[in-house]
Amino acid sequence: MSSSTIASRLKIHRDGPEFSRLVWGAFRIANNRETSEIASIARTVDTCLDAGITTIDHADIYGGYRVEALFGEMLATRPDLRNRIELVTKCGIALTGPARPEHRVKHYNSTADHIRRSLxxxxxxxxxxxxxxxxxHRPDPLLDAAEVAEVLEALVAEGKTRAVGVSNYTPSQFSMLQSKLTIxxxxxxxxxxxxxxxxxYDGTLDACVNYGIVPMAWSPLGGGRLFDREKGNPQLVDLLTSLAEHYGMPGPGTMALAWLLRLPSKPLPIIGSTDPERVTALARATEIEFDLQDWFQVLEVASGRPVP
Amino acid sequence: MSSSTIASRLKIHRDGPEFSRLVWGAFRIANNRETSEIASIARTVDTCLDAGITTIDHADIYGGYRVEALFGEMLATRPDLRNRIELVTKCGIALTGPARPEHRVKHYNSTADHIRRSLxxxxxxxxxxxxxxxxxHRPDPLLDAAEVAEVLEALVAEGKTRAVGVSNYTPSQFSMLQSKLTIxxxxxxxxxxxxxxxxxYDGTLDACVNYGIVPMAWSPLGGGRLFDREKGNPQLVDLLTSLAEHYGMPGPGTMALAWLLRLPSKPLPIIGSTDPERVTALARATEIEFDLQDWFQVLEVASGRPVP
Amino acid sequence: MSSSTIASRLKIHRDGPEFSRLVWGAFRIANNRETSEIASIARTVDTCLDAGITTIDHADIYGGYRVEALFGEMLATRPDLRNRIELVTKCGIALTGPARPEHRVKHYNSTADHIRRSLxxxxxxxxxxxxxxxxxHRPDPLLDAAEVAEVLEALVAEGKTRAVGVSNYTPSQFSMLQSKLTIxxxxxxxxxxxxxxxxxYDGTLDACVNYGIVPMAWSPLGGGRLFDREKGNPQLVDLLTSLAEHYGMPGPGTMALAWLLRLPSKPLPIIGSTDPERVTALARATEIEFDLQDWFQVLEVASGRPVP
Structure with missing residues (x-):
């Protein structure tokens, strides 16, 4: 069972860039003094690269608008890195807080001007x-599809981003925006x-297959719920733990990622750990292919009932 | 903030008729003796025209099947009006009551024969x-799309209506009927x-953008719920009231309409007041463009939580 | 009201096979010794044929994987039957139990290999x-659409099945799989x-109309709930019973089927009774066309409220 059948890299779209199957999310690096240190960020990125993780996920707002700048400082000290990684970022959410004193309420901004300035x-x-x-970053009820399409096409044409996409979109939001785009x-x-x-079940992954794109998966470990025996599902942790032993994997988190990797829509899970040991352990998820019955046993325990 | 950015008229579809951005709904004119008077109806229509509202919404069933005839009596006394207004009507609901003693149960009727006779x-x-x-008027589980498509096309070809549409349809009901139509x-x-x-959020407005049509909005003031401090949301009324002051608008109702007008799908709100002063006040909603943050503050207070 | 307006046969798709409007489901024949007898199965099928029911619904898993073999034994004794019936079967569910000791958990299997071996x-x-x-048989989160499309096309090309379809699919699952198929x-x-x-209401029947296919209806009598006065809706049984009297039909079950037959998407109800008298009674549902108002009265009583 140790022969890998999960490709460690894939194109996110027929005409799109190639990403690593697992993505590292930088959203936590501004959380405390230790994770914010330039050397510490570099160490985590090196760990990712060693583990085959080359795609790094950002957003303008992460860490109260501070994560990208911290990461940029690190990149300035390591000019060797840029060509070895793929960078993802997001725009469109406007947070309140000290970094944006002019914001009175959390809101979205999908104007062409904001999208351009944000990127x-x-x-x-x-x-x-x-x-x-x-x-x-989020579907915005005030998004004007024609206006947004124009600025996204321009930003690609100018080489400021290789590709564009969305986050947290329903299939109808996706097709509405796509209908105005020529890319x-x-x-x-x-x-x-x-x-x-x-x-x-709700059509989101079906639509990804239909459009020939891959989903990226945030909170692929349930944002910690997965391992919280109080608020979570202890049977599920037990099952994933015993499967980890069976497959020779480090622990339940690795198995939870491997479970996602088995989906035919080929999701790219985003892992947010800043602990190199943890990153290395989770990255092993690509080494196995979940057995069909094991996969459904996990689904049954996670949902609390057999499939219909 | 008083320079208008909301067009006061728009085409409801690339090849369709031009409507006023606000629509007056005649559904209440049969409610009591005062509003039923021909002079009173004419006065409201004149008020609408003075305020830029030229589109008037009807349905066969309004007022227990009496509204259209009252309006028609008024039109007969005012031959100058027909060319200055656009008329919308609906068919397909069959009410019980004295006007239709043959109806034993509230039902729908989407047969070609009924649609033609109703129009x-x-x-x-x-x-x-x-x-x-x-x-x-309503999605009908017994609607035969091919039969309905044929009669709708015939009624347009005969000049009995300039355009056809639906009401209260989900996107899949819309695309199902459209798939059988050549118009x-x-x-x-x-x-x-x-x-x-x-x-x-549920795809209804996304589908309007996709099909290049405008939604018409019924109960754009929440059918009175909006201003009911007991059953409604007092914080929302307070916010809309203070925004009305800020924008120099007559009151919270005008702001609630202006909030809708800001949506990129360009909905046409239907106002049902028979009070000329109220109509004039609400019609001022097109004079302002809601500030982005104000718009999201209203959404937050209306939904009880910040955007995700 | 006794002149039939419901066609007793129809093509399930423009290019597809012709089925009887009512379908007999064989799923119960392994339930007990009596229904399992070859003579008893033959008697039920003869009753179906006499009543115009020629389409027979199976699945690999019915009766704990035993129904198909029982039916096959019967067919072997009655070589006259095969050309007078249409056979439907299903695959993709993997049950636990004595017939499949290697199954540890109820699961789905949509691999090309399983689909081929199952058929x-x-x-x-x-x-x-x-x-x-x-x-x-069921939408499967692990279904690989390209792989499944290829095996389904091959099985049709080899003449092992005349047509292919799905069961319990949402519209987006349907269009996702269809997008990879050339048939x-x-x-x-x-x-x-x-x-x-x-x-x-949820788009499932709309999608059938859009794709030009007919739905097949399982549990068309509510799986017995319909006639359970304790757990069911006694007003509904009373209404269907009085309508049966009015239309000269045998009972409420026949009326419940006639109610379904009135839908413009032309569903094919699957009846599972093994009692010849009951089958004959239910089959009379095609003899009537439900009156429009009667239809909506049934909907009102079934849903507990008038249509909106």
């Missing part, structure tokens, strides 16, 4: 001349885990 | 030779207000 | 060289009855 600001902060994928949206980053399986 | 009856009652838009459905009249925002 | 096994059990329709899916077998009307 250009991300490039400055990251100290790069382009990202590989720019996502609209394909190449990703939908959604919440997806063994404890959040709605996208398997 | 022809509306034309007789309204004393006009055509309407500008005919809508199927485009040009409207979907739906419930939409700051207190009923489901269409922003 | 070939059904043909051996049924003792026929082809079926008329093969359905994927049309020709059926979606779903739960549908006067006590389970969700498909009238």
């Amino acid at each position: 250009e600001n991300s490039l400055r902060n990251l100290k790069v001349d382009h990202v590989d994928l720019l996502l609209l 394909p949206l190449m990703a939908n980053q959604i919440e997806l885990s063994v404890t959040h399986t709605a996208p398997l | 022809e009856n509306s034309l007789r009652n309204l004393k006009v030779d055509h309407v500008d838009l005919l809508l199927l 485009p459905l040009m409207a979907n009249q739906i419930e939409l207000s700051v207190t009923h925002t489901a269409p922003l | 070939e096994n059904s043909l051996r059990n049924l003792k026929v060289d082809h079926v008329d329709l093969l359905l994927l 049309p899916l020709m059926a979606n077998q779903i739960e549908l009855s006067v006590t389970h009307t969700a498909p009238l």
Whole structure:
């Protein structure tokens, strides 16, 4: 069972960039002094690269708008890295807080002007001349599809991002925006885990297959719920733990990722750990292919009932 | 903030008729003796025209099947009006009551025969030779799409209505009927207000953008719920009231309409007041453009939580 | 009211096989010694044929994987039957139990290998060289659309099934699989009855019309709920009973089927009775056409409220 059948890299769309199957999310690096240290960030990225993780997920707002700049400082000290990684960032959410005193309420901003300024600001902060994928962070009821299509096409044409996509979109939001674009949206980053399986049934993953794109999966470990024996599902942790032993894997988290990797829509899970040992352990998820019956046993225990 | 950015008129579809951005709904004119008076109806219509509202919404069933005939009596006394207004009517609901003693149960009727007879009856009652838009009032589980498509196309070809559309349709009901038609459905009249925002998320407005049609919004003030401090949301009324002051607008109702007008799908709110002063006040909603953050503050207070 | 307006046969798709409007489901024949007797099965099938029911619904798993073989034994004794019936079967569910000791958990299997082996096994059990329709029994989150499309096309090309379709699919699951196929899916077998009307509203029947296919309706009598005065809806039974008297029909079950037959999507109800008298009574549902108002009265009583 140790011969890998999960490709460690894939194109996110027929005409799109190639990403690593597992993605590292930088959203936590501003959380405390230790994770914010430039050397510490570099160490985590090196660990990722050693484990085959080359795609790194950002958003303008992460860490109260501070994560991209921290990451950019690190990149400035390590000019060898840019060509070995793919960068994803997002725009469109406007947070309140000290970094944006002019914001009175959490809101979205999908104006062409904001999208352009946000990406250009991300490039400055990251100290790069382009990202590989720019996502609209949330579906916005005020998004004007024609206006947004025009600015996204322009940003790709100018080389500021190689590809564009969305995040947290329903299929109808996706097709509405796509209908105004002459280039394909190449990703939908959604919440997806063994404890959040709605996208398997509500059409979200079906639409990804239909459009020929891959989903990116945020909170692929259920945002910690998975391992919380109080608030979570202890039977599920027990099952994943015993399967980890069976497959020779480090622990239940690795198995939870491997469970996602088995989906035919080929989701790219985003792992947010800043602990190199943990990253290395989770990255082993690509080494195994879940047995069919084991997969359904996990689904049964996670959902609390057999399949219909 | 007083320079208008909301067009006061728009085409409901690339190839469709031009409507006023606000629509007056005649559904209440049969409610009591005062509003039923011919002079009173004419006065309200004149008020609408003075305020830029030229589109008037009917249905065969309004007022227990009496509204169209009252309106038609008024039109007969005012031959100057027909060319200055656009008329919308609907068919397909069959009410019980004294006007239809043969009806044993409230039901729908989407047979070709009923649709034709209903529109022809509306034309007789309204004393006009055509309407500008005919809508199927409710999705009907017994609607035979091929049969309905044929009669709708015939009624347009005969000049009895300039355009056809639907009301209260989901996107899949819309596409099912459209798939049998060789002419485009040009409207979907739906419930939409700051207190009923489901269409922003469930694909209904996305589909309107996809099909290049405008939604018409019924109960755009929440059918009174909006201003009911007991059953409604007092914080929302307070916020809309203070925003009205800030924008120099007459009151919270005008702001609730302006909030809808900001949506990129360009909904046409239908106001049902028979009070000329109220109509004039609400019509001022087109004079302002809601500030982005104000718009999201209203959404947050209406939904009880910040955007995700 | 006794002149029939319901066609007793129809093509399930423009290019597909012709089925009888009512379908007999063989799923119960292994339930007990009496229904399992070869003579008893033959008697029920003869009753069906006399009543115009020529289409017979199977699945590999019915009766704990035993129904198909029982039916095949009967067919071997009655070589006159094969050309007078259409056979439907299904694959993709993997049950636990004595017939499949290697199954540890109820699961789905949509691999090309399983689909092929399952159909070939059904043909051996049924003792026929082809079926008329093969359905994927349940939407499977692990279904690889490209792989499944290839095997379904091959099985049709080899003449092992005349047509392919799905069961219990949502519209987005249907379009996802169809997008990889070069031949049309020709059926979606779903739960549908006067006590389970969700498909009238959730897009499932709309999609059938859009794709030009007919739905097959399982549990068309609500799986017995319909006639359970304790757990069911006694007003509904009373109404259907009085309507049966009015239309000169045998009883409420026949009326419940006639109610379904009135839907414009032309569903094919699957009746599972093994009692010849009951089958004959239910089959009379095609003899009447439900009056429009009667139909809506049934809907009102079934749903507990008038239509909106």
